[in-house]
Amino acid sequence: MATSHGRWLVPGVSMCGINGIFAYHYAANPIDREELARSRDDMASRGPDGKGQWTSDDERVGFGHRRLSIIDLSEAASQPMISSDGKLVVTFNGEIYNYRELRKELEAKGRTFQSNSDTEILLYLYAEKGDAMVHDLRGMFAFAIWDAEKRKVFLARDPYGIKPLYYADDGWTFRFASQVKSLLAGGKVSRDPEPAGQVGFYLWGSVPEPFTSYRAIRAVPAGSTVVVDRIGAHEPKRYHSIAAAYREAEDQNSRAPRSIDGQAQIREALLDSVKHHLVADVPVGAFLSAGIDSGALVGLMRDAGQSDIQTVTLSFEEFKGRAEDEALLAAVVARTYGTRHTTRVVTEREFQADLPDILEAMDQPSIDGINTWFVSKAAKELGLKVAVSGLGGDELFGGYPSFREIPVWAARMAMPSRIPFLGRAIRKALFASGLDRRFNSPKAAGFVEYAGTYSGAYLLRRGLFMPWELEEVLDPETVHSGLRRLKPLMMVETELTPRPKSSFAKVAALEASLYMRNQLLRDTDWASMAHGLEVRVPLVDAVLLRSTASQRMSDPERGSKMSLALAPRTPLPETITKRSKTGFTTPIGDWLKRGGGEIKYRSVSSLSDTGCHWSRRWAYGVASAPVAHA
Structure with missing residues (x-):
């Protein structure tokens, strides 16, 4: 099955696990193919549909890839992907939602494509624009491109940091991967602990970027690029800032006249984002709670033309008939928009049985992610490969206290x-x-x-x-x-x-750049990819951010959660919009107490509790590993 340059051919493309090694120092040993394969295959759950590997002829650089097939399921979309002239190689995790528009632009410039994948777009966009290509991309992505002519690796991560990307540079050889533990699995990265990562976890409940649990490993910051050449890894270069998006909107609106129909513009921006996030060659389902965010997105999915929508809601035995049970109201939303709806009941026995797998899948310490694990598991049981989530609504529309x-x-x-x-x-x-x-x-x-x-x-x-x-x-x-x-x-x-x-913009920038990025997005990634499920977040979109920021800055009453609730052609029912915000509550904290509360996490010994409404003081002495809600 091997081809020239050590490349492996597999069907499918896009949402995956990626890794690579670049022996950039002239005195460094050639790359170890077995190390490259070990690191790649540690991410098997991220890409259960196949694997690929490429190494350069001089064995100084190698890329790996694990595949979850979403766009272009043909063999032509295999990764790592090589440009037709052999000068560029890419390994890519994510989705480029505007790839069709970009393809048309590139074809008009004479570029010829061999596949219908979004991966190939990256190769030829880089050939046209170099590092500046990132400004044209709309999506969630983490990728690396080998530029043979310039002898450099170019890495990039999406504006919000939806997709993870980590690296280690020992002064001789540069390594990168989608997971921290996959870099360690290669066997040649130091495991010395990072005090900033440990302290950061206790302060925030997650390890804040760019730190990880290990001194030798760093995250490529969200909205940033990293160049690695003959002298090693350069400092990350930021190309997108959430705070800057709000500041630009404020500056523009101080000079622009106030628009008349702000709600119509917000609906148009939301619908545009949802349409882009439905691009796939497989069915796209949705997580559905009793909240405004997920419900409005399901209504917008219907407005965008998706006639058959599979939705899934979590329920817990302990909450049956109580206010904490979201199943009844989620079913109301499902009936409103005519979805094929499933309520998945999670039991204490199932939680205890899954806990070792949850801790194994958790790439870095976290007090979050458990409900995403189970709802992703439920979606996978229904045969879904892609699901839409309402994550990001509170950050975008000011839903938090x-x-x-x-x-x-x-x-x-x-x-x-x-x-x-x-x-x-x-x-x-x-x-x-x-x-x-x-x-x-x-x-x-x-x-x-x-x-x-x-x-x-x-x-x-x-x-x-x-x-x-x-x-x-x-x-x-x-x-x-x-x-x-x-x-x-x-x-x-x-x-x-x-x-x-504005005060709104300050808090919005902080919540999106810290809590959402370091906690919610990261936990959604590991918990969903452990089940080979791609989760898409239409409310976490740089284009949508600019549109809603402009509306909010021109009129403080616009861009509220009610703007989101009213966005579908059929608005959310009042039973949803007038319901007090409670967050997503789980009984997992009680389950852990009954189970002894003693858990071990292999990366960092940590104290935490679980569940949405958890007791902070209980965390001092009960658990020794991080788990919680999503």
Whole structure:
């Protein structure tokens, strides 16, 4: 089955696992084909439909690929893919939703295509535009291109960071993969722990980019590119910023006249995104809850012309007949839009049986992801390869309490927080005396010190443990080194550059760039790909962001969750829109308690709890691994 250049031919293309090795230093050993294969095959669940491998004639560079067939199921779409002139090679994970438009443009310039895949677009777009190609792409993607003429590897990751991409550079050889553990599986990357990753997990419930659990491994930042040439990996170069999108919308709207029918424009932008996210050569289903986000997307899928929609909802035995059970209201939405609907019941026995596989699939420590695991499992049982999720709606339309609370905190505490040493003195006194516990939250001790800025207020709102608590759960050396390397407040502040003017835009940029990126998107990726399922998120789209930001900045009343609920031609019923926001609750925390709460995660020993409404204090002594809701 091997062909020239060591390439393997397999059917299908797109959503996958990718990896590669580049021995860039002149004195480095040639790449190890077995290492390349080990790293690739550790991602078998990401690409159960086949595998591919390519190595250069001089054995200085090699790419690997695991396949989940979504677009162009023919052999012509095999990966790694080589350009017709042999000068470029690509390995690609993701979907380019505007690939048909890009293909027309490239064909008009004389490019000839051998497949109908979105992968081939990347080769010839790079040939035309080089590194600047990323500005033309709409989709979720992580890819690497080998440029034989320039002797360089070019890596890119999508604007929001929907698809993961990690790398390690030891000064001689550069390695990359879709998963942290797959880099380790190759056997030649150091396992020394990263203190910033450990501290970051305890602060946020996930390991914040660009750090991972290991010193030697870094994430390619979302919306960034990395070039690797003869001197090694250059610093990542950012080409997209969520904060910049809001700031540009603010600047434009200060000069532009106010539009008349903002709701119609929001509907048009949402429908456009949904249409693009339905591009596939296999059926596209949908996750359906009792919330506005997923329900509105199902209605828009119907408006976009999909007549047969398979939807799936999770339910739990413990919640039957209770307010926490979303199954009844999800069924109302399913009837409203005429879907083929399935309610999948998850039991405690199934959870306990799946837990070892969940922890094995979890690429980095997380307190999230369990419900995505089970709903993805249910979708796979129904025969789906692709499902749409409502993830991103709260970040885009201001659905979290943080949109109300953080601006109020920052305004009220701005002056007290500027008084030298006041906040720190209050925090130390309260924490040392234990009086902070009387407020039912250890965060209260740091309120004066932190709440007067958006970065500090965000840490208070989203933080699990506060920096001054970390020595209760980690050794002091790890805490000091981790905080020094992580610089949590500076990390938060970076995501507000360039700084938006409005309070909504500031919080939206933080929620999308931190909580959604490091937690929700990452957990959705590992939990769904473990079942060979591609999850698409139409509300996490750079083009949609620009459209909705423009509307929101021109009129604060626009771009609310009701704008989303009213977007389908048949709006969501009032039973959904008037329902209080509760989040997705699971009984998994209780299940863990009954099971002893002692779990082991192979990457980092961590303390956490599970479930949506979990007790933070219970996390101090019960679990030793991260799991929770999605």
